[in-house]
Amino acid sequence: MPKLSRVSRLEKVPGIGVDRMGNAADAAHDPEILRLENLDTDIPPPAIAIEATRKSIGLDDNNSYLPFLGQDSLRKAATARVSKSCGVDYDWRSECIITAGGMSGILNCLLAMIEPGDEVIVTDPTYAGIINRIRLAGGIPVFVPLIPSPDGWRLNIPALEKATTSRTKIVLISPGMPTGHILAKEEWEAVARVTIKADAWLLYDAAMERILYDKRPLLHPASLPNMKESTITVGAASKELRMIGWRVGWIVGPKAIMNDIGLVSISNVVCQTGISMAGVAAGLTAPDNGLKAAVAVWEERRDTLLHELKGLSVIPPHGGWSLLLDATSYGMTSTELTERLFKEAKIATTPMVGWGEAAAKYVRFVFSNEPKERLISLEKRVRTVLGV
Numbered sequence: 001m002p003k004l005s006r007v008s009r010l011e012k013v014p015g016i017g018v019d020r021m022g023n024a025a026d027a028a029h030d031p032e033i034l035r036l037e038n039l040d041t042d043i044p045p046p047a048i049a050i051e052a053t054r055k056s057i058g059l060d061d062n063n064s065y066l067p068f069l070g071q072d073s074l075r076k077a078a079t080a081r082v083s084k085s086c087g088v089d090y091d092w093r094s095e096c097i098i099t100a101g102g103m104s105g106i107l108n109c110l111l112a113m114i115e116p117g118d119e120v121i122v123t124d125p126t127y128a129g130i131i132n133r134i135r136l137a138g139g140i141p142v143f144v145p146l147i148p149s150p151d152g153w154r155l156n157i158p159a160l161e162k163a164t165t166s167r168t169k170i171v172l173i174s175p176g177m178p179t180g181h182i183l184a185k186e187e188w189e190a191v192a193r194v195t196i197k198a199d200a201w202l203l204y205d206a207a208m209e210r211i212l213y214d215k216r217p218l219l220h221p222a223s224l225p226n227m228k229e230s231t232i233t234v235g236a237a238s239k240e241l242r243m244i245g246w247r248v249g250w251i252v253g254p255k256a257i258m259n260d261i262g263l264v265s266i267s268n269v270v271c272q273t274g275i276s277m278a279g280v281a282a283g284l285t286a287p288d289n290g291l292k293a294a295v296a297v298w299e300e301r302r303d304t305l306l307h308e309l310k311g312l313s314v315i316p317p318h319g320g321w322s323l324l325l326d327a328t329s330y331g332m333t334s335t336e337l338t339e340r341l342f343k344e345a346k347i348a349t350t351p352m353v354g355w356g357e358a359a360a361k362y363v364r365f366v367f368s369n370e371p372k373e374r375l376i377s378l379e380k381r382v383r384t385v386l387g388v
Contacts, residue, residue: 053279070098078250086220102236102249125359180317
């Protein structure tokens with residue numbers, strides 16, 4: 001047996017924490033545990049998408065490697081979706097690729113965008129899976145702080161400007177995960193300025209871009225002047241369409257880089273899940289895919305959770321499926337607090353270790369998968385653990 005040693009590309013790649021907490025909650029077989037650790041949702045996918053998927057299973061065309069870049073109907077639907085978001089026209093034949101999930105698309109883009117040693121700006125906190133993929137691709141994450149306040153998060157624009165160099169690439173999520181931070185117009189404008197000045201690529205994770213609360217508007221970076229040619233958009237069926245198990249995403253971006261991304265895609269996962277694509281296309285093109293109703297439910301759950309945690313060190317999210325609580329305000333690390341919440345209060349949460357430099361002090365609460373009625377019991381359980 002070869003001597004076991006960890007390859008260098010994994011030296012700074014930890015787990016994401018969600019798997020450990022999710023496994024522990026599953027193993028407990030206890031229905032009283034509040035499942036606030038994982039980005040699942042109990043709101044079902046669009047009925048039309050489920051029916052289209054059922055029909056797809058028996059079709060021989062879906063049991064094929066071809067077409068490598070995705071079925072035409074889905075490429076057209078995904079391209080139309082991104083074009084509608086930013087008000088910019090894209091050609092589905094040359095500027096769209098279907099991927100085996102959104103994060104597979106992120107990795108494919110990174111492998112096509114960055115040279116080993118390139119600096120990749122992300123927010124702090126940001127999703128550990130993105131940080132890990134940057135490192136796998138040979139990049140160096142550069143963390144730009146999100147500043148917390150009782151009203152939410154805001155991007156540290158001076159830090160963004162200071163962090164930008166000639167080797168910079170940028171990866172942003174809006175709404176942010178795990179923060180729920182939505183980049184405001186002035187923040188996107190600052191991102192556009194540094195992107196253009198550095199002649200950089202901006203990789204935009206748009207998986208949750210329509211999960212917005214308090215009537216906030218959708219702002220897409222490619223809609224800003226001169227940003228189409230710098231912006232690569234990655235979307236997914238997992239969040240807004242609630243089609244997590246379908247493992248389908250899409251990349252829409254300028255033709256100049258799409259051939260390289262396509263080459264990486266074929267060299268990586270090869271192709272998408274054939275039986276899933278028609279269902280996702282149906283969900284994207286449906287007159288009503290249930291998103292508006294789903295967002296209303298998620299917003300109500302967010303409000304309920306904020307009410308239950310009122311007065312604690314919580315930063316309210318403006319979108320997305322999760323919020324953060326500062327464990328260090330109560331004399332604990334985030335790992336200690338998550339363990340105590342699980343053992344003493346039957347609440348499964350996730351420590352943000354590995355989700356940024358300043359992120360490690362936070363505990364993430366996901367509110368997309370538990371009914372409002374179960375969240376109402378949260379306050380006493382959390383306060384008992386915190387001793388407040």
